[in-house]
Amino acid sequence: MYSVLPELYHEAAARLADAIDGENYFSGSLAFGFGGMQCRLTTSVIVYRSRVSRPEGDAEAISDLVPVWWEFHTAGPEGEVLNDFDFSEMKRYV
Structure with a gap:
């Protein structure tokens, strides 16, 4: 069995966050290489957001992802x- 390390969780979360791109729902597949392995995340998720105030302005950050599949x-x-x-x-890495 292949053990998923924190670095791979981080990579998958970053790619998913990029694919979500400000939307409130995502459905699709993300394929990428990591450490000599080919990885594919296929998911449908509902995206929840919360307002975050920063010095450079307010943003709607992802607060939760609820997987449908x-x-x-x-x-x-x-x-x-x-x-x-x-x-x-x-989800901890998003």
């Missing part, structure tokens, strides 16, 4: 490998 696949040179990805853990 998700899958996370990892594949190496030999093919697909089971992993221990946890969506709740990834």
Whole structure:
């Protein structure tokens, strides 16, 4: 089994946040390489936001992601490998 490290959670969360791009709902797949593995996050999520006041101005930051559906696949040179990805853990990095 492939153990998902904090760095991979961070990478997946950053890519998902970029894909959400200010919307309140996202549905799609994100494919990327990481540490010699090919990763694919397929998800549909409802995005909740909260207003954050900063010196440079107010922003609507993501406060929660509620998954409707998700899958996370990892594949190496030999093919697909089971992993221990946890969506709740990834949310901590958004």
